[in-house]
Ligand SMILES: Cc1cc2nc3c(=O)[nH]c(=O)nc-3n(C[C@H](O)[C@H](O)[C@H](O)COP(=O)(O)OP(=O)(O)OC[C@H]3O[C@@H](n4cnc5c(N)ncnc54)[C@H](O)[C@@H]3O)c2cc1C
């Protein structure tokens with residue numbers, strides 16, 4: 143086995159990032175096995191029956207019928223030990239963050255996370271998306287995770303594959319944690335997902351007292367207000383306005399980013415916007431890499447003037 | 455309750471990041487450093503736990519060149535009890551596995567009940583160091599904590615999942631928990647705290663004592679990302695910028 147792709151069950155169906163990881167595996171080339179764990183393992187396997195991979199390996203066991211970091215890391219470890227893939231691939235989801243480092247430790251194999259491209263080496267973003275780095279493993283085996291959208295799931299190549307189950311040896315003493323059911327917090331007051339115009343505010347707004355100037359602009363433009371995580375963390379705006387990997391995903395006609403640096407966890411939530419206009423005083427801010435219009439300037443100066451002009 | 459908090463010092467979001475001539479890392483001499491933001495929340499959580507229980511010890515641990523003593527002192531000024539500095543000579547080690555082994559070699563004789571870390575460092579962004587250490591120390595682990603409730607000998611953690619979902623997990627202690635930003639409001643050190651911090655102990659562990667592990671991965675080259683998108687750049691004084699923006703909104707995007 144050359145490549146093992148570890149799948150993720152996203153509340154009953156295959157996680158989008160698992161499909162992207164399969165595309166990454168197909169690009170790498172070689173024999174590809176994928177691993178489905180849990181009581182829905184066969185369901186996930188079925189979703190891949192028309193895909194060009196060698197085989198789906200399913201694991202089901204009482205101790206891993208649903209996700210736990212202890213159980214899953216042990217299963218992945220046992221499969222890697224038995225099958226010796228040279229590369230283990232997975233989507234860089236929050237679940238991956240939770241248990242893959244443990245597999246890395248158990249087997250002493252490096253986990254190179256959040257890869258965006260494999261074109262000239264393994265490329266990862268560093269320093270809050272401001273720079274990229276190429277990373278290499280010093281070992282024969284390695285675990286790689288792909289950032290959301292590193293590959294397009296549409297590029298999955300069709301074909302056939304077989305399926306087999308794998309017997310794991312799990313002991314209940316292994317599981318040191320119990321998980322409750324996932325839940326969502328109170329519903330949002332605003333519908334950002336269907337908003338046509340979004341004005342989103344980042345730490346560049348500097349302080350809570352400056353938030354009202356954003357709402358004044360939003361009012362004259364008929365826009366909704368979104369925010370980056372630090373603005374929400376500071377309590378300047380409620381969490382339902384947060385845009386990004388742990389908040390909402392939006393795709394308005396216009397996304398106006400005010401004082402937002404453009405870290406990847408924010409960008410994944412808004413890069414589908416039809417038009418992105420970013421205002422930032424730092425000409426090298428990563429948000430400008432995905433912006434259609436890059437305004438280099440001070441938001442505290444520009445926002446009130448823009449509001450005045452649009453009013454007048 | 456004995457709590458370790460791993461605190462990294464990283465270039466601040468406003469820092470310049472000039473790439474070194476050999477392109478292996480940034481020129482740290484020109485960068486300005488701050489405490490890794492989520493680690494600040496981890497310190498606060500540790501102090502809150504200690505205050506709530508009414509006893510315990512909070513130890514700030516940082517690895518890096520001598521500059522990192524600044525973030526250790528910051529933690530001590532906020533109320534942590536002592537610090538441990540794992541010294542690094544020259545450039546910082548960017549291999550999470552060998553870093554975790556360094557930390558573990560120092561942490562294992564301390565027998566901590568809790569090891570708190572930030573979910574991710576702003577510089578290398580590996581998002582794994584705290585979990586690696588937890589596993590090496592045989593602890594239960596949880597990541598992306600948004601709330602922590604101690605119910606000795608267990609601990610309940612509210613974990614952040616994707617897209618606004620959450621989940622509670624109950625762990626047997628000892629545990630290693632990575633902290634997501636926003637779960638509390640980090641305090642500022644008081645003047646008294648700052649004065650008191652000067653007398654608190656920082657144990658220094660020389661690089662030769664902890665950097666004894668082979669490398670598993672390395673950053674080979676650092677470079678500026680290339681943009682693929684056509685971007686219209688707008689610069690100038692505020693008035694001209696505003697009239698250009700208005701034009702774009704009206705004529706190009708047609709949203710007003
Ligand atoms: C697992 C995980 C999940 C995350 N989830 C999310 C998420 O869902 N959403 C999210 O947003 N982030 C998320 N983050 C955090 C993310 O990594 C960044 O830290 C965050 O997006 C940065 O927010 P910011 O751009 O507002 O702040 P900063 O990065 O501090 O940027 C502020 C920007 O404002 C500019 N600026 C400052 N003053 C001015 C001025 N006067 N005029 C103009 N510009 C100015 C600066 O040049 C800078 O570019 C997550 C991180 C992790 C690790």
Ligand SMILES: Nc1ncnc2c1ncn2[C@@H]1O[C@H](COP(=O)(O)O)[C@@H](O)[C@H]1O
Nearest residue numbers: 460461517571572574575580581582583
């Ligand atoms: N050199 C270091 N010194 C102290 N803490 C660190 C160091 N490297 C990583 N950490 C801790 O591990 C967390 C995750 O880092 P990383 O795995 O690099 O993303 C950070 O938020 C810190 O809490």
